[in-house]
Amino acid sequence: MKIAIIAHDGKKADMVAFLLDHKEILGQVELVATGTTGQHVQNAGLKVKRFLSGPLGGDAQIAALAAEKDLDLVIFFRDPLDKHPHEPDVQMLMRICDVHNIPLATNPKGAELMIAGLMDKV
Numbered sequence: 001m002k003i004a005i006i007a008h009d010g011k012k013a014d015m016v017a018f019l020l021d022h023k024e025i026l027g028q029v030e031l032v033a034t035g036t037t038g039q040h041v042q043n044a045g046l047k048v049k050r051f052l053s054g055p056l057g058g059d060a061q062i063a064a065l066a067a068e069k070d071l072d073l074v075i076f077f078r079d080p081l082d083k084h085p086h087e088p089d090v091q092m093l094m095r096i097c098d099v100h101n102i103p104l105a106t107n108p109k110g111a112e113l114m115i116a117g118l119m120d121k122v
Contacts (some may be wrong), residue, residue, distance in 0.1 A: 001028075001029040001030065001072045001073075001118065002029065002030045002031075002032060002065070002070060002071050002072055003026070003029050003030070003031055003032070003071070003072060003073045003074070003075060004031075004032050004033065004062045004065065004066075004071050004073070004074045004075070004076075005019070005031055005032070005033045005037055005038075005041065005048070005074075005075045005076075006033065006034045006037055006054060006058075006059065006062060006074070006075070006076040006077070006093075007037045007040075007076070007077040008077065008078055008079035008082065009036075009079070009082075010079040010081075010082055011077035011078065011079050012036070012037060012040045012077075013040075014077055014108060015037060015040070015041070015075075015077045016040050016041060016044045018075075018077075018108050018111060018112075019031075019041060019044065019046055020044060020046075022112075022115055023046065025115060025118075025119055026046070026115075027046075027047075029072075030049070031046065031047065031048040031049070032048065032049045032050075032051065032062065032065065032071075033048045033049070033050055033051065033058075034050075034051055034052065034053055034054045034058030034059060034061075034062065035050050035051060035052050035053035035054075035056070035058050036053050036054070037054075038050030038051070054089065054090075055085060055089070057089075059089035059090060059092070059093045060089060060092070060093075062074065062093060063089075063092055063093040063096040063097075066093070066096045066097050066100055066102045067096050067099075067100055069100055069102075071102050072102075072103075072118065073102070073103045073104075073105070073114055073115075073118060074093070074097055074102055074103070074104045074105070075104075075105045075111045075114075076090075076093070076094075076104060076105070076106055077106065077107065077108070077111075078090070078106050078107075
C-alpha cells in the first residue's frame, strides 16, 4: 500500500503529529511525500520517499502517481486560510484524485477515517 502525504507550510506540524499518532499502521505502508513535507517527516524519524517540493513540481509528481493508479490514498493537509502561489498545482492534484478515484483526505479527521478504513487492507 502506498500513501502520499503533503502539507501546506501552516499544516506541516499537524501532519507530523498525525503521522506519529498513527505510526503503528503507517509503518506498514510505503509513504511518499513532497519535498519539504517529507523532510519534516524524516526529521520526526519516519521513513518516506521524497519528491520535489510542491511549488517546484512535487504536487505534479504525486498527481502522476495517482494518474497511474500507483497510490492508495492521498493525505493533503491544506491550509484554507492562507494564499498559496502554486494553487493551480493543488487543484490539479485534487482533480486527478477525483478522476482516478483515489481517496483524498484534506484534514486530520478525514485522514483518520480513511486510515481506519484501510487498516483491514494492510
